Amino acid sequence: MIKKVLNNNKLVALIIYKRFKSKDIKFFTDDKSPQQIGYMNRPKNYVIKPHKHLKVLRKINKTQEILFIRTGKVKIDLYTDKGKFISGHTLNSGDIIFLASGYHGLKMLKQTEIVEVKQGPYNKKRDKSFLI
Numbered sequence: 001m002i003k004k005v006l007n008n009n010k011l012v013a014l015i016i017y018k019r020f021k022s023k024d025i026k027f028f029t030d031d032k033s034p035q036q037i038g039y040m041n042r043p044k045n046y047v048i049k050p051h052k053h054l055k056v057l058r059k060i061n062k063t064q065e066i067l068f069i070r071t072g073k074v075k076i077d078l079y080t081d082k083g084k085f086i087s088g089h090t091l092n093s094g095d096i097i098f099l100a101s102g103y104h105g106l107k108m109l110k111q112t113e114i115v116e117v118k119q120g121p122y123n124k125k126r127d128k129s130f131l132i
Contacts, residue, residue, distance in 0.1 A: 007080050011100040018094030035064040037098050065099040065118040072112025079103035083131050
């Protein structure tokens, strides 16, 4: 199951629940998104030819994150870019959330392990704005 959280037709978050399945390849972001997220289901012996990704100069003006909930349970609250609450969601082991825009806050409901992926390099002084 996939859940898109929108605010004024703008993607705030995309939740990919553990139970999501597809028979093929599916990309959840469009080609213009600064962060790409997709899913692949390939049969045994399917081959992806050895390849590398070329150097391409990209201009990225915001940081987006993907959180992989490895173990545990977490509540994530989503807000607009101006800080207005949109919705809250509970994620469990195996769930994934793509944080595309707006503010977000997390509360661990159980001991939780999360793997985070975002663009870098990270600048502590310039990369975050807090609501509270």
